[in-house]
Amino acid sequence: MARSDVKLIGAWASPFVMRPRIALNLKSVPYEFLQETFGSKSELLLKSNPVHKKIPVLLHGDKPVCESNIIVEYIDDTWSSSGPSMLPSDPYDRAMARFWAAYIDEKWFVALKSFLKAGGEEEKKAVIAQLEEGNAFLEKAFIDCSKGKPFFNGDNIGYLDIALGCFLAWLRVTELAVSHKILDEAKTPSLSKWAENFCNDPAVKPVMPETAKLAEFAKKIFPKPQA
Amino acid sequence: MAERSESEEVKLLGMWASPFSRRIEIALTLKGVSYEFSEEDITNKSSLLLQLNPVYKMIPVLVHNGKPISESLVILEYIDETWRDNPILPQDPYEKAMARFWAKFVDEQIYVTAMKVVGKIGEERDAVVEATRDLLMFLEKELVGKDFFGGRSLGFVDIVATLVAFWLMRTEEIVGVKVVPVEKFPEIHRWVKNLLGNDVIKKCIPPEDEHLQYIRARSCVLSLGFV
Numbered sequence: 001m002a003r004s005d006v007k008l009i010g011a012w013a014s015p016f017v018m019r020p021r022i023a024l025n026l027k028s029v030p031y032e033f034l035q036e037t038f039g040s041k042s043e044l045l046l047k048s049n050p051v052h053k054k055i056p057v058l059l060h061g062d063k064p065v066c067e068s069n070i071i072v073e074y075i076d077d078t079w080s081s082s083g084p085s086m087l088p089s090d091p092y093d094r095a096m097a098r099f100w101a102a103y104i105d106e107k108w109f110v111a112l113k114s115f116l117k118a119g120g121e122e123e124k125k126a127v128i129a130q131l132e133e134g135n136a137f138l139e140k141a142f143i144d145c146s147k148g149k150p151f152f153n154g155d156n157i158g159y160l161d162i163a164l165g166c167f168l169a170w171l172r173v174t175e176l177a178v179s180h181k182i183l184d185e186a187k188t189p190s191l192s193k194w195a196e197n198f199c200n201d202p203a204v205k206p207v208m209p210e211t212a213k214l215a216e217f218a219k220k221i222f223p224k225p226q227a
Numbered sequence: 228m229a230e231r232s233e234s235e236e237v238k239l240l241g242m243w244a245s246p247f248s249r250r251i252e253i254a255l256t257l258k259g260v261s262y263e264f265s266e267e268d269i270t271n272k273s274s275l276l277l278q279l280n281p282v283y284k285m286i287p288v289l290v291h292n293g294k295p296i297s298e299s300l301v302i303l304e305y306i307d308e309t310w311r312d313n314p315i316l317p318q319d320p321y322e323k324a325m326a327r328f329w330a331k332f333v334d335e336q337i338y339v340t341a342m343k344v345v346g347k348i349g350e351e352r353d354a355v356v357e358a359t360r361d362l363l364m365f366l367e368k369e370l371v372g373k374d375f376f377g378g379r380s381l382g383f384v385d386i387v388a389t390l391v392a393f394w395l396m397r398t399e400e401i402v403g404v405k406v407v408p409v410e411k412f413p414e415i416h417r418w419v420k421n422l423l424g425n426d427v428i429k430k431c432i433p434p435e436d437e438h439l440q441y442i443r444a445r446s447c448v449l450s451l452g453f454v
Contacts, residue, residue, distance in 0.1 A: 102301065
């Protein structure tokens with residue numbers, strides 16, 4: 001049956017897991033969501049991703065695909081005739097999308113994560129500076145990639161929208177926890193508008209965690225009290 | 228024959244001893260693409276480099292018809308999509324996903340772990356060597372029954388993993404530890420021999436003597452000597 005042919009091992013709170021979920025929604029691919037319990041790893045996960053032992057893992061038939069952005073591209077390649085393409089057709093535009101997706105994981109998200117863990121004022125200031133530089137880069141990248149359309153991928157959300165947008169709920173939770181506006185309409189107007197559009201997309205809404213629920217969860221896994 | 232219009236201009240900002248730069252040269256050479264190479268002094272970066280890669284300020288940067296692309300894995304995919312002769316990535320979506328997975332593994336796991344050996348001695352060094360070997364075992368298993376990671380011929384993972392063959396393995400002499408002993412890694416050793424049988428590889432890797440000299444000169448006691 002089509003439904004059991006595609007499974008996704010993941011967890012509701014993980015932004016990385018959100019990525020393939022949005023992609024599967026965009027392509028109207030039914031799948032079984034196998035939720036991992038926080039704090040433990042299932043046999044299936046360890047067997048399907050022996051290298052990293054991390055979620056998400058897509059199981060297509062019995063073949064596992066790991067690493068969230070790689071899974072998104074796999075979904076785009078496999079169900080190419082269903083729904084719009086998640087990457088632009090031009091090789092240079094595709095390179096830009098991949099470049100910025102890698103930047104988001106290597107630099108931007110690392111900075112966001114460290115904000116929640118940041119101790120003193122000095123540390124916080126340094127992280128804020130990093131995030132502001134990152135946001136400025138992404139604001140410009142959005143203007144370049146979107147070419148006047150609502151999303152990085154143009155008329156519809158795509159690979160890069162998903163790569164960044166998956167962090168929006170965590171971004172809101174962090175803003176609340178540290179009492180600082182990280183995504184500021186005054187500084188990054190285009191990115192802010194994009195964020196609003198992204199969160200309202202029908203492929204995103206069902207899988208975007210509620211801020212309150214996520215904030216509760218964050219308190220559990222980041223025990224250090226903030227602000 | 229690779230098509231080339233009059234206006235097509237390919238330039239690579241790189242560094243002769245960098246595995247990330249050399250992998251781009253391998254890809255371009257495999258595809259028969261002519262390019263202008265610009266050697267960067269990484270201790271004194273040119274204003275051109277800073278202008279073309281403001282985000283990371285690093286080589287390699289490929290410039291095609293005036294448009295810059297950074298990040299070696301992104302550049303490799305761009306090259307494969309732009310010049311279609313001698314494909315580097317497989318066509319099949321699953322095989323493609325696996326190639327991307329292993330390439331990421333080499334750069335984000337093997338390279339990062341192996342680099343930690345820098346400046347370490349004794350037990351600390353041994354721990355890093357052990358960790359590196361555990362990671363290399365995954366690659367060892369991937370090579371069983373194959374001439375190359377790409378199967379019968381060179382592919383994406385082979386090009387990326389030249390980092391292991393001609394950088395990590397070349398530093399063994401300087402590090403004073405056989406990180407990749409043939410008894411433990413017969414497949415990897417067999418694969419290196421296969422690589423050395425390929426004309427493009429032979430042409431594009433740094434000449435051994437100069438390379439070893441460079442690594443020795445750059446390191447105090449233990450260094451993998453890449454940028």
